[in-house]
Amino acid sequence: MIARITLKEIANELNVSISTVSKSLKDSSEISLETRLKIKAFAKAHNYRPNNIALSLKNRKTKTIGVIIPEIVHHFFSIVINSIEKFSAENGYNVIIAVSNESFEKEVLNMETLANGNIDGFIMSIAKETLKKQDFHHIKETIDLGIPVVLFDRVINDLKCDKVIVNDKQAAKEATQTLIDDNRENILLITSEDYVSVGNLRTEGYLEALKDNGIIPDSHLIIKVKDNTGSQIEMNVLENELEKTLKSKKIDAILGVNEIYAASALKVLKKRNIKIPQEIAIISFTDGVISRYSSPTLSTISQHGEIMGERSAKLLIDKLTGKTDYSDFKTEIINCSLIKRESS
Amino acid sequence: MIARITLKEIANELNVSISTVSKSLKDSSEISLETRLKIKAFAKAHNYRPNNIALSLKNRKTKTIGVIIPEIVHHFFSIVINSIEKFSAENGYNVIIAVSNESFEKEVLNMETLANGNIDGFIMSIAKETLKKQDFHHIKETIDLGIPVVLFDRVINDLKCDKVIVNDKQAAKEATQTLIDDNRENILLITSEDYVSVGNLRTEGYLEALKDNGIIPDSHLIIKVKDNTGSQIEMNVLENELEKTLKSKKIDAILGVNEIYAASALKVLKKRNIKIPQEIAIISFTDGVISRYSSPTLSTISQHGEIMGERSAKLLIDKLTGKTDYSDFKTEIINCSLIKRESS
DNA sequence: CTGAAAGCGCTAACAT
DNA sequence: ATGTTAGCGCTTTCAG
Numbered sequence: 001m002i003a004r005i006t007l008k009e010i011a012n013e014l015n016v017s018i019s020t021v022s023k024s025l026k027d028s029s030e031i032s033l034e035t036r037l038k039i040k041a042f043a044k045a046h047n048y049r050p051n052n053i054a055l056s057l058k059n060r061k062t063k064t065i066g067v068i069i070p071e072i073v074h075h076f077f078s079i080v081i082n083s084i085e086k087f088s089a090e091n092g093y094n095v096i097i098a099v100s101n102e103s104f105e106k107e108v109l110n111m112e113t114l115a116n117g118n119i120d121g122f123i124m125s126i127a128k129e130t131l132k133k134q135d136f137h138h139i140k141e142t143i144d145l146g147i148p149v150v151l152f153d154r155v156i157n158d159l160k161c162d163k164v165i166v167n168d169k170q171a172a173k174e175a176t177q178t179l180i181d182d183n184r185e186n187i188l189l190i191t192s193e194d195y196v197s198v199g200n201l202r203t204e205g206y207l208e209a210l211k212d213n214g215i216i217p218d219s220h221l222i223i224k225v226k227d228n229t230g231s232q233i234e235m236n237v238l239e240n241e242l243e244k245t246l247k248s249k250k251i252d253a254i255l256g257v258n259e260i261y262a263a264s265a266l267k268v269l270k271k272r273n274i275k276i277p278q279e280i281a282i283i284s285f286t287d288g289v290i291s292r293y294s295s296p297t298l299s300t301i302s303q304h305g306e307i308m309g310e311r312s313a314k315l316l317i318d319k320l321t322g323k324t325d326y327s328d329f330k331t332e333i334i335n336c337s338l339i340k341r342e343s344s
Numbered sequence: 345m346i347a348r349i350t351l352k353e354i355a356n357e358l359n360v361s362i363s364t365v366s367k368s369l370k371d372s373s374e375i376s377l378e379t380r381l382k383i384k385a386f387a388k389a390h391n392y393r394p395n396n397i398a399l400s401l402k403n404r405k406t407k408t409i410g411v412i413i414p415e416i417v418h419h420f421f422s423i424v425i426n427s428i429e430k431f432s433a434e435n436g437y438n439v440i441i442a443v444s445n446e447s448f449e450k451e452v453l454n455m456e457t458l459a460n461g462n463i464d465g466f467i468m469s470i471a472k473e474t475l476k477k478q479d480f481h482h483i484k485e486t487i488d489l490g491i492p493v494v495l496f497d498r499v500i501n502d503l504k505c506d507k508v509i510v511n512d513k514q515a516a517k518e519a520t521q522t523l524i525d526d527n528r529e530n531i532l533l534i535t536s537e538d539y540v541s542v543g544n545l546r547t548e549g550y551l552e553a554l555k556d557n558g559i560i561p562d563s564h565l566i567i568k569v570k571d572n573t574g575s576q577i578e579m580n581v582l583e584n585e586l587e588k589t590l591k592s593k594k595i596d597a598i599l600g601v602n603e604i605y606a607a608s609a610l611k612v613l614k615k616r617n618i619k620i621p622q623e624i625a626i627i628s629f630t631d632g633v634i635s636r637y638s639s640p641t642l643s644t645i646s647q648h649g650e651i652m653g654e655r656s657a658k659l660l661i662d663k664l665t666g667k668t669d670y671s672d673f674k675t676e677i678i679n680c681s682l683i684k685r686e687s688s
Numbered sequence: 689c690t691g692a693a694a695g696c697g698c699t700a701a702c703a704t
Numbered sequence: 705a706t707g708t709t710a711g712c713g714c715t716t717t718c719a720g
Contacts, residue, residue, distance in 0.1 A: 001490040004460075006713060017691045022715060032689055053406065053461040054713035056397045057696050064440070064462075072426045073419070075633075082416045085443050089454075094462065096408070097441045099429050110433075116348075117396040117697090118408075118438065146345040263637040270639060289419075293607040293634045295614060350697060361707045366699060376705055398697035401712050461713090692719075703708070 005046045014042060056117075064094040065316060066119035068110050070102045070127050070154070075259070075288035076305050077125070080152065083309025084123055091317050093120075104129040108138040121148040121316045126156065128227065132195040148319045148326060150312045153303070154197060162315040163331040166303045168198050168285075171336035172205025173212075175255060175283045175301055178338065180213050184253035184281060188245065189222045190238065190261040196227070202257045202285060220249055225261060235264045242268050253344075256284035262298055263290045266343070282343040285336075296342030307334050349390045358386060400461075408438040409660060410463035412454050414446045414471050414498075419603070419632035420649050421469070424496065427653025428467055435661050437464075448473040452482045465492040465660045470500065472571065476539040492663045492670060496656045497647070498541060506659040507675040510647045512542050512629075515680035516549025517556075519599060519627045519645055522682065524557050528597035528625060532589065533566045534582065534605040540571070546601045546629060564593055569605060579608045586612050597688075600628035606642055607634045610687070626687040629680075640686030651678050 007025075011018045016035065024031045024039035025048070031039075056062040065088055069077050085095045096119060100107035107127045114122070122142065130136070136156055143149055149161040179187055189206050192199035203222070210217050223245065225238050242265055245251065256262035262284030266276070274280055276296050284291065287302035311332050318324045351369075355362045360379065368375045368383035369392070375383075400406040409432055413421045429439045440463060444451035451471045458466070466486065474480070480500055487493055493505040523531055533550050536543035547566070554561050567589065569582050586609055589595065600606035606628030610620070618624055620640050627643045628635065635642035655676050662668045 002488055004489060007715095008713075018714080019692080019716080020690055023690090026715090030689065035689085049456075049460045051401075051461040051713050052457075053397060053400045054696090055715090057395075057401050057698095057712090058714050058716095060696070062397065072429065073422045075417070078417045078422045081441070082443065085416065085441060086445075089442070089450075094440050094442070094458070096438050097425070097429060098433070098438070099426065106433075112393075113396075114438070116393045117398070144346055145348060267637070267639075289632075289634055290637045293611070294637055295611075295639050351699095352697075362697090363699075363708080364706055367706090370699095374705070379705080395697050398712090399699090401696090401714095402698055402700095404712070690720085692717105694715105694717085696714090698712090699710100701708105701710090704706085 004051070005043075005048050006051070007048075010039065010043055010046070010048065014039060061120050061320070062094075062118060063092055064096055064119050065313070066096050066098065066111075066114040066122045066124075068098045068100055068107060068114075068122060068124040070100050070125060072097070072099050076153075076286055076303060079305030080125075080309040080312075083306040084313045087310045087313040088317070091313075091321075093313075093317060093320075100127040100130075102128045104133050104135065111138045111142055115142050115145060115147055119147075120320050121150070123150045123152065123312045123316055125152050126154040128154075128196055131156075131197060146326070148316060150316045152308050152312045156197075160329060162312075162319070162329055164308050164312045164315065164334065165331065166198075166308070166334050166336050168201035168336070169205040169208070171285075171301050171338075172202040172255070172257075173209045174205075175338055176206045176209035177212075179253040179255065179281060179283065179344070180209065180215070182253075182281065182344070185213075185215055186249065186251050187221065187253040187255055188242075188249075188251045190242075190254065190256045190265060191222065191224055192227045192257055193224055199257050206255060218249075220245065221251070235260070238264050239268050243272075246272065246274075251280055253281045253283075256282070259284050259286040259288040259290050259298070259300065262300075263294060266294060266298070277342070277344050283338070287339055291341065299341045299344040300339050301336045302339055303336055304334050348395070349387075349392050350395070351392075354383065354387060354390070354392065358383060405464050405664070406438075406462060407436060408440055408463050409657070410440050410442065410455075410458040410466045410468075412442045412444055412451060412458075412466060412468040414444050414469060416441070416443050420497075420630055420647060423649030424469075424653040424656070427650040428657045431654045431657040432661070435657075435665075437657075437661060437664075444471040444474075446472045448477050448479065455482045455486055459486050459489060459491055463491075464664050465494070467494045467496065467656045467660055469496050470498040472498075472540055475500075475541060490670070492660060494656045494660045496652050500541075504673060506656075506663070506673055508652050508656045508659065508678065509675065510542075510652070510678050510680050512545035512680070513549040513552070515629075515645050515682075516546040516599070516601075517553045518549075519682055520550045520553035521556075523597040523599065523625060523627065523688070524553065524559070526597075526625065526688070529557075529559055530562075530593070530595050531565065531597040531599055532586075532593075532595045533599050533601075534586075534609060535566065535568055535601045536571045537568055543601050550599060562593075564589065565595070579604070582608050583612050587616075590616065590618075595624055597625045598627075600626070603628050603630040603632040603634050603642070603644065606644075607638060610638060610642070621686070621688050627682070631683055635685065643685045643688040644683050645680045646683055647680055648678050 007021045024036040098110035152164040155163045283299045285301045287300040291298035291300045351365045368380040442454035496508040499507045629645045631644040631646035635644045
């Protein structure tokens, strides 16, 4: 084991001062070319690397970004992380990932530990439990500490920070309209519970489209899935409810607020030998991997996770590097796009 | 914006020395109860938090783990990361994620930047390009620096570090045997190029099972997919090749070394109206989300990513916390299990 | 041209 | 019981 060499050691070996070494390695013209070359050669030979921690302490910045997300085993979030990591790496930033697992407590804990010097700024998507509780003190405190925060996808309006969202409402409205244009008026919506902002917005879009077309919404045609992160149990509940609805109601289309809901619905429809899309069409949010390999393949609304990740990272890094002012808050809206496949 | 208070500031405010503050906050009996209480109260009131960076510099450890993986938008890897993150968090470690994107150069770069003080140890799965090049100098150098490394899934035998792998060969053998026991003797193998160790081992297992049953392997029944991370293009190539093979050869089973290959095969079979599993059975490695939602659902071999992640993290943290010796290298083997679904 | 010294925030051995 | 000092590795101002 060969420990990394330090400036001090180089200085001792070459009988110069630490500051001479430091300056030489930075090619400062203060130092004679001769010594500079000698020192640089020595440093290279001994594979000198500056210690990032010492630099961080000195510069009061770590060049790392904290990302707090509800889940990692999730197509959309993993795409966003990937894209954040990519953009950050290109700009010399590392990425620390912390998972809240949809828990308020873990989210707070993650934020507090990382805020103690580990990171220069946060990119996050808020946990469901936090949305339910409506307690955002940890985020506010972080911002007050002068640590910039960028929120994406699951966002709170009155927080003083940058935000990157998707035009959920509009996209849901358009998807619903597409179904209506296809002469489908009995559209079942499978959505999440009310406190999830995106689910809510999508529901609003759905309702608005119905209204615009003079269709009276039927509360029996809205299934709200109690969501604890797509566990098997809730999917069964969803399937049962769907079965019931299929028996009691005429349905000719389904709009799902995420891929798992749509895939579960697909399963039920196939079991009952319902023809898709002839009898029932399906469109779902979240353009994940299931949609591409299910049969029929599912039409989806892509939230463009790569763009979200990149925009979020850019907003944050622009702040960290002083390109934009700390008190300037932008909200970027990304347009979803409907990807037509076999199910509609 | 309220900057975080430091020991020095507390000391100044209360007219004591920095070390008195430091000791008080650690409840050292060296300090009188009275001052201790006073200082703790003041610190609490001002929401004092120790600066992790300063601690890292002092202690020469960062309490963070570097994870370098080939891809993040990948069911298996995201499960492993999730599990690493969970175990690490429970043990007071943060996790920095870096993605090699299967590139040698990026892997080296990631490793070198993180090795300069950012992390206490690495958990990694080697990029395909690195495996192809057989150049592991970066890993060796990291180990020589005294930074422990744990390799998982894609592993190199002669590296002096801990490893966590799966019994790929045995699992492939057993899966093949299952198919043979079901009276299927014309088994098509869809695998990756030779340099990917896991693909290789799985191929070996397949061949061994054939041999054990006196079946002569047919090179036309082995498709090697040129792999650049499941891009659309290669999947088309695979599909074309599969079509050709289906025309020229009798096939009654398919073994895929990963889910994407199997799902692509499934697509082709369905297009040709081949009954699954009656005419052709399918088993694939990687128990991902596609398998559970495809129709028919796919029988898979689970590599137990959660266990892999947890074991890897445990091996590393045990080393970092001195529970195991730095020169003790373990290789843990996790048993795959066959998950029977509709396709076999 | 080179070096000494202070300081980033904290700890701990060693005075007092 | 409290304080002084040195030091973790580095940068930078100021002196020489």
